[in-house]
Amino acid sequence: MLRTALRNVFAHKARLLMTVLAVLLGVAFVSGTLVFTSTISDAYQKSSEKGFSNVDLALEPSGGKESGRGAPGKQTRLSQATLDKARDLPGASTVTGSVSGFAALAGKDGKLVGEGWQSTGANYYAGPGEKGKDARYPMSEGRAPQRGGEIALDQKTAERTGYKVGDTARLSIDGPVRKDRVVGVFTTDDGNVAAGGTLVLFDTSTAQRLFSAPGQYDQVTLEAAAGTSQAELKSQAQKILPDGAEAVTGKKLASEQSKAIEKSMSGMQTGMLVFAGISLFVGIFIIANTFTMLVTQRTKELALLRAVGASRRQVTRSVLIEALVVGTVAAVAGLAAGVGIGAALRSLMGEIGATVPDGPLVVDSSAVVTSLVTGIVVTVLAAWLPARRAAKIPPVAAMSSVHATATVRSLVVRNSIGALFAAAGTALVLYAATLDSAGEGDLPMGLGAAVLLIGMFVLTPLLSRPVIAAAAPLMRVFGVSGKLARQNSVRNPRRTAATASALMIGLTLITGMTVIAGSVQEAIDKMATQSFKADYTISMANFTPLAPQVEKKLERDGQITASSPMRNSPARVGKEVEYMTGVNGETIGELTDLDFTSGSFDGLTGDKVVVDKKTADSRKWKVGSAFPVVYEDGKKGTLTVSGVYKGNEMLQGMLLDTGTLDPHMERITSMQVMVKTADGASESAKSSLEKALGNNPAILVQDREDLSESIAEIFTLMLNMLYGLLAMAVIVAVLGVVNTLAMSVFERSQEIGMLRAIGLERRGVKRMVRLESLVISLFGGVLGIGLGVFFGWSAGELIASSLPQYSLVVPWERIGLFLALAAAVGMLAALWPARRAAKLNMLAAIKSE
Incomplete structure (x- = not known):
């Protein structure tokens, strides 16, 4: 049976190619996401670790250097007296006081340099009497700032802006414009600078006046003397800590920063993996469809195997082995493609100006294992139902081909289950829409949407006949080709449903997000115009x-x-x-x-x-x-x-x-x-x-229009990113339509040969296949857009509980564009199958079985 399974894989390479591509794309998205986020996270972590290389202990307000701010009552400060006591500790060799805040630097063109919030100002701590050097910021040109009106710039910022020692730079701390002279350029391992930000250094007294208060520091860092451990230094420092302050070891600081970086990356990673999951979910339909059609086409072969002694378990195992081989090949290829995607995404960040610290491409074991397991498991699970169905075919019935049609009982059971799921999902969504706050409604809304989608997928074969029948008047315009295309599209409702469902899911998400984004933007416009009379x-x-x-x-x-x-x-x-x-x-x-x-x-x-x-x-x-x-x-x-x-x-x-x-x-x-x-x-x-x-x-x-447009830019950027990520699901759906049509053409070779023999031209055959694809794609598009508008409305009702100005806005122009996209998907997917059908030799096709 193993040899039989492997022979079948090699015998149907072309038919399994689309399945391999569908799994490959999903796995590539998963592995690419993991490689990209691991690479960026590792680069930032190593960069931050460098920043703590000279820090063995840090004295700061309890909970972090920002924790003392923003609360009523007396705030914890680290004074000059605390720094002097730290310098006298027997285990401390070097003590540094630091203070920092926002400092916006303008380039020579007058525009803001850096990434806005990453534009930082800090102090150059030269030690007692301002006669020493700050090991954190070695000067590559000029000298350190020593008095008000002097600044030093990090080397990357100096290169980007063209500022040199002796130039005057314009900057702002909290509004008023300052003009300071550049007296030095320094190098630094600061992760903020590595990420494309700017760092401007002032002398300590100026920095304290700008960011804190005279004689006060955000943090005091200590480097241990030779032979003193971080734990020993911490024990000594506990005796000099003011109330509300704590001592944190350098090792802990580096660990906390690594965790913070990992946490900040996890949001992006989760978001991208969600879309990878959507692509794989859509791919399940293609895989299941492919193996269902393969099993159907090999009915007599499987029946013969049963007749010569193969058990049901062996037949099932044979089909699953095929799926395992296909899944393994696709997963390995997807992993390789994902590594390339991860490298490309990192390069792309550099192209759009989002600088990333230098570091190697990280392909860790979790990315490899996750990618391989995902591809193989998804493929095998999707093939399991077709494998079971193949094993249940009685040998005699299969040889006489009386097994082909689904029983009335199975259809009734399927439709009943689908109706129950759809009703339960709709009820949950409607219930969530009545809740007062988004926090209460999130879970039932998400659960209801998932259940409704499953219900619609199960019901799609039932819906296909009436919905596609509605296109009959339009199809008559194309004569015999149109009539045949409509009949072919409803000949096997389950296959049509599986093909259309892949596109339905992608368009449901795209439409729903578009409706929500447009409605929220409209609400914000109303707030901007209604809340303010200011110009x-x-x-x-x-x-x-x-x-x-x-x-x-x-x-x-x-x-x-x-x-x-x-x-x-x-x-x-x-x-x-x-x-x-x-x-x-x-x-x-x-x-x-x-x-x-x-x-x-x-x-x-x-x-x-x-x-x-x-x-x-x-x-x-x-x-x-x-x-x-x-x-x-x-x-x-x-x-x-x-x-x-x-x-x-x-x-x-x-x-x-x-x-x-x-x-x-x-x-x-x-x-x-x-x-x-x-x-x-x-x-x-x-x-x-x-x-x-x-x-x-x-x-x-x-003005009010600027305010509204600035918020609109954020929504537009987010929406475009979502469109880009969901495009992967649409591409997989296209592969599904191509795969179904190609295998359908193969299955109907004899029928197409007969049509050609009785006078249907090659052009008519092409038109028939294209129209069949168009009908299936528009069927999926109509269902997806309908569900998307419903989800957009229901999610909007939830949003309206916390955003009173919210009202439903249906972007009809975009919805028309999405429907046109569905039609384009159908036409594009039909190109190769239509060409293949038209090229069939009519005599050879008639003789085929």
Whole structure:
């Protein structure tokens, strides 16, 4: 039986080729994803490990150097005194104090350099008396910065921008433009720089003034003296730690950073593997279809094997061995292709400007094992049902070909199961759509969608006859070829269903995501126009806080009639930490258009606060309610609710006057500033505002249309990425149509020969095969688009619970394009099978069995 199975594989190489390609593509996507993410993750991890090569111990606020920020009350600081005590520890050879933050550098062309949030500023720590050297940043040109107005640039940034020692560079920390002289260029192992970011160094006192406070550090790092272990150094350092600080070994820091990198990569890896799974799922239909047709075509052969003594188990095993061989070949080829895809994706990142640290291509054992197991298991599982069906054929019945048609009982059972699944899935989806929050509805929505898809797949043979019959009037236009094509497409409903289902799944996902993205974008447009009356919002390009100088510059601009900052400050309300938003109580009503359920912005001064309805309902507040609050500086106060408004994603939470909030903020900064101009929004007004702010590349001046477009760009980018990933599933679906038609042509060779003999021209044969493919593809397309719109609507109902402006938007133009895509898939897939059918020798075909 083993020899028989292997002989069958070699005898049907052409017919199994499409199956191999389908599995190969899915496996290549899986292995390519694993290789790519492992390569990037390994490169970043090794780069980060280099950054900790001179760190044996780090002193920082408990929970990390950022953890002390953003909470009310006294914040932990590492002072100069802590650094001096660390230097006196017997086990410490080198001690370094560091402070860092955002520093946007403009190139010579005036544009922002780096990747926005990766634009970093830090201090060059030269030791006591500023006479030493910072081992982290060896200078390749010039010297280290020693006073205000001087900076040093990393070598990669200097090469990209063309800055040299002696040049003046424009940069911004929190809004105002600075002009500093480049005095040095340094090399670094910083992973941020390796990823395409920028690093600007200041002298320590300047960096402290810009990013922290005079005499204070974010972190103090220690290098152990010879003979001192990290554990011993940590034990010594525990005695000098201030309250709220901790000592972390360099080994632990490197491990934590590696885990953080791995976690950040896991999201992308999971997303890509989901689409690889979709491709493999679609491939299952092709594999099952292929083996079903092979078994059908070899019925007499299998019956003969049974007649000469082969058992059912041996016949089943024979078919599964064929699947194992096909799966192994496809998996190995897919793994090789995946390694190439991983290398290509890494190169592509470099081409689009996303710099990746240098490192080797990583093909680990998990990628190899996962790829091989996935390809083989998927193929064998998909072939199992056809193998069982082959084993159940009685020898006598098979030889007389009375087994071919499915029994009425089997069809009734199949349709009943499909109807139950479809009904259960629809009920789950509709139930999820009624839930109040996305968190509650996610699981039932996903489960319902999966069950409904399975139900539709099971029901597709039943649906194929009425749906394809609806195309009969159109098919009559093509005469005999059209009539034959329609009859052929419904001759074997199960085969038609399996072929159409592959395309149905891809178009369901594409349509559903398009409907959701379009509807969410429409909701955001409504929020941008309905929530704000301001002509412009001013913010940092990376949305870090703006300095108060920006607000003061705008106030001096004669064209501005009203302005208000939006400041964020943490405060404790009851047992929870909430973020208070500081606004100008006198002008906020002119700049926003919020729907108040009670009260208003009038008199928003002193201890008055307006809150969104969700917060008010959760805390059972109403106009006149008073509540205690602990501000950022730890001082206590009492606020009184003077208004309740309907919040949205643009504006929500607690709003109070800046005169009340500012005295309690450690550093007075704004997330954005809203302004209204005398003549409204215009290009000249925007240009004037940008000029007033020093044409700063780090600052965004956006009107409502700009704000909406910037959000639209994010959705468009995400949607295009999804389209690209789902294209893999569509390609696999195309292979499925080609495979089905090619094998169908082979199966109907005698029939095609007879048609040619009684006068059907080669052109007519080609047209018949093409129209059959077109009908099957449009059938899958119609089902996919219908399901996609339904899923888009139901998911939208879930989104609407947290996004009140959400309403269903059906992009009819794109849906028409998707239907045209389905038709194009059908026509493209039919090219080779149609050509093959037309070339059949009619006499040889008539004699074939």
